[in-house]
Amino acid sequence: MTKWNELKAIAMRRAFVPPADTLIAFECAARHLSFTRAAEELHLTQGAISKQVRQLEDRLGVELFRRVRQRIVLTDAGRLYLHDIRGALEQMTAATRQVMSYAGSADVLNLAVLPTFGTRWLAPRLAGFARRYPDAGLNLSVRLQPFDFGEEPFDGAIHHGDPVWAGAIAEHLFDEEVIPVASRAFRDRHEIRSPQDLVRVPRLQLATRPFAWRQWFDLAGVETDAAFQGARFEQFVMISEAAIHHAGAALIPRFFVEAELSSGRLVRLFDLSVKQQSAYYFVYPEGRTLHPVVSAFRQWLMEEARAARTARESMLPG
Amino acid sequence: MTKWNELKAIAMRRAFVPPADTLIAFECAARHLSFTRAAEELHLTQGAISKQVRQLEDRLGVELFRRVRQRIVLTDAGRLYLHDIRGALEQMTAATRQVMSYAGSADVLNLAVLPTFGTRWLAPRLAGFARRYPDAGLNLSVRLQPFDFGEEPFDGAIHHGDPVWAGAIAEHLFDEEVIPVASRAFRDRHEIRSPQDLVRVPRLQLATRPFAWRQWFDLAGVETDAAFQGARFEQFVMISEAAIHHAGAALIPRFFVEAELSSGRLVRLFDLSVKQQSAYYFVYPEGRTLHPVVSAFRQWLMEEARAARTARESMLPG
DNA sequence: TTCAGTTCATTCCATTTTGTCATGAATGAT
DNA sequence: ATCATTCATGACAAAATGGAATGAACTGAA
Numbered sequence A, B: 001m002t003k004w005n006e007l008k009a010i011a012m013r014r015a016f017v018p019p020a021d022t023l024i025a026f027e028c029a030a031r032h033l034s035f036t037r038a039a040e041e042l043h044l045t046q047g048a049i050s051k052q053v054r055q056l057e058d059r060l061g062v063e064l065f066r067r068v069r070q071r072i073v074l075t076d077a078g079r080l081y082l083h084d085i086r087g088a089l090e091q092m093t094a095a096t097r098q099v100m101s102y103a104g105s106a107d108v109l110n111l112a113v114l115p116t117f118g119t120r121w122l123a124p125r126l127a128g129f130a131r132r133y134p135d136a137g138l139n140l141s142v143r144l145q146p147f148d149f150g151e152e153p154f155d156g157a158i159h160h161g162d163p164v165w166a167g168a169i170a171e172h173l174f175d176e177e178v179i180p181v182a183s184r185a186f187r188d189r190h191e192i193r194s195p196q197d198l199v200r201v202p203r204l205q206l207a208t209r210p211f212a213w214r215q216w217f218d219l220a221g222v223e224t225d226a227a228f229q230g231a232r233f234e235q236f237v238m239i240s241e242a243a244i245h246h247a248g249a250a251l252i253p254r255f256f257v258e259a260e261l262s263s264g265r266l267v268r269l270f271d272l273s274v275k276q277q278s279a280y281y282f283v284y285p286e287g288r289t290l291h292p293v294v295s296a297f298r299q300w301l302m303e304e305a306r307a308a309r310t311a312r313e314s315m316l317p318g
Numbered sequence C: 001t002t003c004a005g006t007t008c009a010t011t012c013c014a015t016t017t018t019g020t021c022a023t024g025a026a027t028g029a030t
Numbered sequence D: 001a002t003c004a005t006t007c008a009t010g011a012c013a014a015a016a017t018g019g020a021a022t023g024a025a026c027t028g029a030a
Helices: A020-032 A035-042 A046-060 A076-100 A115-132 A184-189 A212-220 A236-244 A254-263 A292-314 B020-032 B035-042 B046-060 B076-100 B115-132 B184-189 B212-220 B236-244 B254-263 B292-314
Strands: A065-068 A071-074 A108-113 A137-142 A156-161 A168-182 A203-206 A231-233 A249-253 A274-285 B065-068 B071-074 B108-113 B137-142 B156-161 B168-182 B203-206 B231-233 B249-253 B274-285
Touching: A020 A035, A020 A046, A020 A076, A020 B020, A035 A046, A046 B076, A071 A076, A076 B046, A076 B076, A076 B108, A108 A115, A108 A292, A108 B076, A115 A137, A115 A156, A115 A254, A115 A292, A156 A168, A156 A292, A168 A184, A168 A212, A168 A236, A168 A254, A168 A292, A203 A212, A203 A236, A212 A249, A212 A274, A231 A236, A236 A249, A236 A254, A249 A254, A274 A292, B020 B035, B020 B046, B020 B076, B035 B046, B071 B076, B108 B115, B108 B292, B115 B137, B115 B156, B115 B254, B115 B292, B156 B168, B156 B292, B168 B184, B168 B212, B168 B236, B168 B254, B168 B292, B203 B212, B203 B236, B212 B249, B212 B274, B231 B236, B236 B249, B236 B254, B249 B254, B274 B292
Parallel strands: A108 A137, A108 A156, A203 A231, A203 A249, B108 B137, B108 B156, B203 B231, B203 B249
Antiparallel strands: A065 A071, A156 A274, A168 A249, A168 A274, B065 B071, B156 B274, B168 B249, B168 B274
């Protein structure tokens, strides 16, 4: 997202960055609304917390808490600062933890993945890779867009779209197909027995796959002008939660709802599925000799993807 | 975006957050690839930087730099850490600067805005508000989704979509209309004289307004199956840059290209514009007595929006 | 080959920051 | 009135940070 100039820091000037421990003390006190509780959590004395917060307020020139009858309450400024600083501290903590994973390990594989793919397809399978290569470290970061492998410290990436990535090789994992799903109760209550029935029931749309229902109806041979109707969601988790809670029939990428289908929280409505134009690829820099751990991961990933494709094909009608 | 559990910090533990000054020293050294240069920038001695970095490396258990013949080069771990920590430091700096704006001012207006709206429509007009209310402080933050005013410290927000925001009043600012634009050279080279001509030329699509071209052709009475064809962009800045550089004709929200139209870098192709379903609203909590500065801003904003609507209507054919 | 200039590493010491301990004031419950 | 609890603060100790100086290693010019 293009950031606004006014929001961008001119520079990380020491004058504008309080000590990290002071910010942690502030965050903790704000969370507990108590210096005493914060001291307990941080293994400091109550006086230390009190002084830290007062020093922070002096440094900022802003009251972050109001002291009301021996209690503290956040001011508006304090609430705003808490919100913003919390994100920064989490990021800092995550970054530090991640880099610490390099300690004592020569082989660390750094991957850039998409959030939903990483969460729903890759993470459940990683135990298999870890069993096969127990000494390999693995760092997963989220990147939404292609990047220059020369600029970012990654060994590989998962890409969704077309196999076009400058300076890299893209190997096809699998296509994305979206399938119609709903809760069992929804299906039964609306007596959904044919594809035509889906025209008249509430349908849920994925903002990122806006043509999915039209394509699905075309494939099913159903003529309708209502393909674009239905509540629109931007996130997979939201649309699947809505479908689970009987809000409608949804077209969702199959890999995303494997668990829900297995558990019965969602049922697949018909065997027809729409293969999206975009597919998933494993991408790595071209022209480099792959590190053995990267090679191993690539081999494992291709096997998993092949297995996923085979399982899918065997579920199609004979 | 839904964050991945593994990426989320369990807690901001002091063990995992190095001193902020140490991180600044690291960032600065990494940027200069020199402890001596970093010392100059930070007004410390070269020895202080050297010790800071060494201490950070000891604490993390990871080498961030390799020392090569009295020079330093980043390791992979160092490059990864630099990338992540930089974002956190910028966020911390921005948060601190913003909260410091509360100092000495009782009246600070906190607004949540959309990035493109804030940049392209609101920011150029804010000088007018500042002239009228010079004592009012103003903080703009970016929020992409509706939120609970009880949970976030905002006085108001700009919303794009439907006027539905729980616990808040939404006042209509203006509709969003997308208009066809291109560079003058592109228009002349492709001899674009009628709406029909736009079918055969390269067209650029906005991923977030996927039906725009279809709607525009319908409005123009042009029958075509090719409405969805064309390179797709996710960001306004990208699509407008592509259009400026003669890549095609684009349908872009009007407020976004006001400056380019004025400067002649883009020209409007036809008077026909498509009004999008979603509009822009000023939203503020219901049931609260508005603070005088919020009331003043609301009044000013409604006037500016009215003026924008009037200017648009007066540009339509008689 | 020699010398000057430059960079990073390290030690010693001074200064600053942080935290503990103890105490006081204020508040609410009993 | 008493007791328990919280925040604020002073005195002091401990820890962290930074300066100054020095050494080792390297590069380039003479």
